[in-house]
Amino acid sequence: xxxxxxxxxxxxxxxxxxxxxxxxxxxxxxxxxxxxxxxxxxxxxxxxxxxxxxxxxxxxxxxxxxxxxxxxxxxxxxxxxxxxxxxxxxxxxxxxxxxxxxxxxxxxxxxxxxxxxxxxxxxxxxxxxxxxxxxxxxxxxxxxxxxxxxxxxxxxxxxxxxxxxxxxxxxxxxxxxxxxxxxxxxxxxxxxxxxxxxxxxxxxxxxxxxxxxxxxxxxxxxxxxxxxxxxxxxxxxxxxxxxxxxxxxxxxxxxxxxxxxxxxxxxxxxxxxxxxxxxxxxxxxxxxxxxxxxxxxxxxxxxxxxxxxxxxxxxxxxxxxxxxxxxxxxxxxx
DNA sequence: CGATTTTGACCAGCGC
DNA sequence: GCGCTGGTCAAAATCG
Numbered sequence: 001x002x003x004x005x006x007x008x009x010x011x012x013x014x015x016x017x018x019x020x021x022x023x024x025x026x027x028x029x030x031x032x033x034x035x036x037x038x039x040x041x042x043x044x045x046x047x048x049x050x051x052x053x054x055x056x057x058x059x060x061x062x063x064x065x066x067x068x069x070x071x072x073x074x075x076x077x078x079x080x081x082x083x084x085x086x087x088x089x090x091x092x093x094x095x096x097x098x099x100x101x102x103x104x105x106x107x108x109x110x111x112x113x114x115x116x117x118x119x120x121x122x123x124x125x126x127x128x129x130x131x132x133x134x135x136x137x138x139x140x141x142x143x144x145x146x147x148x149x150x151x152x153x154x155x156x157x158x159x160x161x162x163x164x165x166x167x168x169x170x171x172x173x174x175x176x177x178x179x180x181x182x183x184x185x186x187x188x189x190x191x192x193x194x195x196x197x198x199x200x201x202x203x204x205x206x207x208x209x210x211x212x213x214x215x216x217x218x219x220x221x222x223x224x225x226x227x228x229x230x231x232x233x234x235x236x237x238x239x240x241x242x243x244x245x246x247x248x249x250x251x252x253x254x255x256x257x258x259x260x261x262x263x264x265x266x267x268x269x270x271x272x273x274x275x276x277x278x279x280x281x282x283x284x285x286x287x288x289x290x291x292x293x294x295x296x297x298x299x300x301x302x303x304x305x306x307x308x309x310x311x312x313x314x315x316x317x318x319x320x321x322x323x324x325x326x327x328x329x330x331x332x333x334x
Numbered sequence: 335c336g337a338t339t340t341t342g343a344c345c346a347g348c349g350c
Numbered sequence: 351g352c353g354c355t356g357g358t359c360a361a362a363a364t365c366g
Contacts, residue, residue: 228339230358243357247338257357339364346357 208273212261215268219258222270224248224280226256237262249278 213220219242226244233240239260246254254274261267 227337229360231340232356232358235355241356255357335366337365340362342359342361344357344359346355348353348355350352350354 208271210269210271212267212269214266216266218242219244220268220270224254224276234259239265246274246276248276248280252277 211220219226225247227247228242229245230243231240232243237259239262241257241259244256244258246252246256252274254272254276256273257271259269261269
């Protein structure tokens with residue numbers, strides 16, 4: 001051992017050390033020299049091959065020592081294996097523990113959302129006002145105007161806020177809008193994404209969701225199939241507004257409007273209206289799930305049915321990070 | 335040839 | 351009532 005340069009790696013795993021000690025005691029009955037070695041902990045012996053070649057001449061002289069060295073090397077291998085296995089086991093345990101925590105958190109969020117959804121349903125079918133987007137109450141108030149006019153108002157970018165308001169009487173709409181919504185903000189991975197949702201027609205309870213996302217193409221690929229049925233140049237925005245109808249299933253009432261933002265042509269403002277009367281494509285469902293889970297900690301009780309039958313289109317929209325608003329709109333077939 | 339897009343016409347709601 | 355505007359229709363054009 002003295003003739004060879006050795007590298008020692010002390011893994012310091014007591015349990016593995018104990019097992020090795022028990023093994024050696026069973027085999028050798030307790031050798032004095034080995035016991036001293038064991039006190040140093042679990043060791044991994046790695047010989048340096050380069051120096052081993054240079055000192056090849058010394059090998060003959062130390063042949064006897066080499067022979068006596070082979071015995072503890074074999075045990076070191078066993079120790080090594082045990083140490084590695086032990087370390088691996090600990091790592092797996094830690095990983096399991098973390099995964100369990102994630103599952104618990106997800107389940108808690110899900111139950112919480114279910115409870116909140118039940119509460120909302122008890123409010124005599126109130127009108128739900130949703131606002132996703134970093135908006136103040138005033139901005140929410142302007143949402144309808146902006147939606148009808150030259151695209152959505154230029155909300156604060158780089159963030160996602162969410163508010164939920166409920167009110168029954170259409171005449172109270174303005175008052176309700178004065179309330180500042182509870183907010184949830186999260187990063188959109190550096191991309192702009194603002195979602196603004198509000199119900200427009202109290203009679204039909206049609207909900208609308210506006211999504212602002214950076215998109216190079218003429219429209220976002222949101223996983224659904226759309227047919228264009230009209231195009232208009234809205235006042236105040238030279239960019240034409242395109243009208244699309246969902247063609248996934250015949251008679252599906254969902255429609256969407258697509259228009260470039262006046263302030264930033266790279267931003268595509270897509271407004272969805274109506275509720276799908278059919279199951280959504282896999283891609284849309286996947287995205288909906290992702291979006292829903294990303295907002296699981298928000299006060300979005302209406303997400304519960306959405307989780308069961310999500311309808312949010314999956315897309316190539318690179319900036320789409322959250323899409324809870326779709327749940328209020330595209331409830332899918334329920 | 336069927337599906338989709340384009341585009342002008344038409345309709346409804348709203349404000350004056 | 352009139353004009354403006356947004357939304358929809360439907361025929362023609364285009365595409366695959």
